[in-house]
Amino acid sequence: MGITKSAIFSEEQNRVAAYAKVLGHPARIAILQELIERQTCVCGDLVNEIGLAQATISQHLKELKNADLIKGEIEGTSVCYCINSEKWKEFSTVFRGLFSSLRKKKFKCC
Numbered sequence: 001m002g003i004t005k006s007a008i009f010s011e012e013q014n015r016v017a018a019y020a021k022v023l024g025h026p027a028r029i030a031i032l033q034e035l036i037e038r039q040t041c042v043c044g045d046l047v048n049e050i051g052l053a054q055a056t057i058s059q060h061l062k063e064l065k066n067a068d069l070i071k072g073e074i075e076g077t078s079v080c081y082c083i084n085s086e087k088w089k090e091f092s093t094v095f096r097g098l099f100s101s102l103r104k105k106k107f108k109c110c
Contacts, residue, residue, distance in 0.1 A: 016094055022067040027052060027060045032083070035070060041080040 006014050023029060030050050035042060046061075047054050061081060064070045068087045072079045 016098055019091055019094060022063055028064055031060055035083050041082040043075060043080040044078045
């Protein structure tokens with residue numbers, strides 16, 4: 001089997017792309033905003049706040065958890081979620097680096 005297309009890009013480029021992909025749905029942005037706003041673990045009431053079906057919310061939570069941007073803990077019969085602050089700092093650093101490198105350049109546009 002040949003190399004994957006992602007193998008021709010740097011680790012940093014792949015990391016930025018993976019984070020961007022996870023953020024590529026407005027429901028995930030809304031979930032992250034809700035978790036950030038509350039600054040605590042949220043157990044099961046995201047459906048009322050976001051306005052989507054439980055199954056849909058669960059799928060988006062799974063994607064955010066797979067990206068390690070949120071953490072989940074089982075409490076009784078429910079799973080409680082919160083921001084993974086360590087990974088969030090890395091995430092912020094990755095995007096800050098991308099945007100700051102663009103600010104340092106002087107562009108000549110057509």
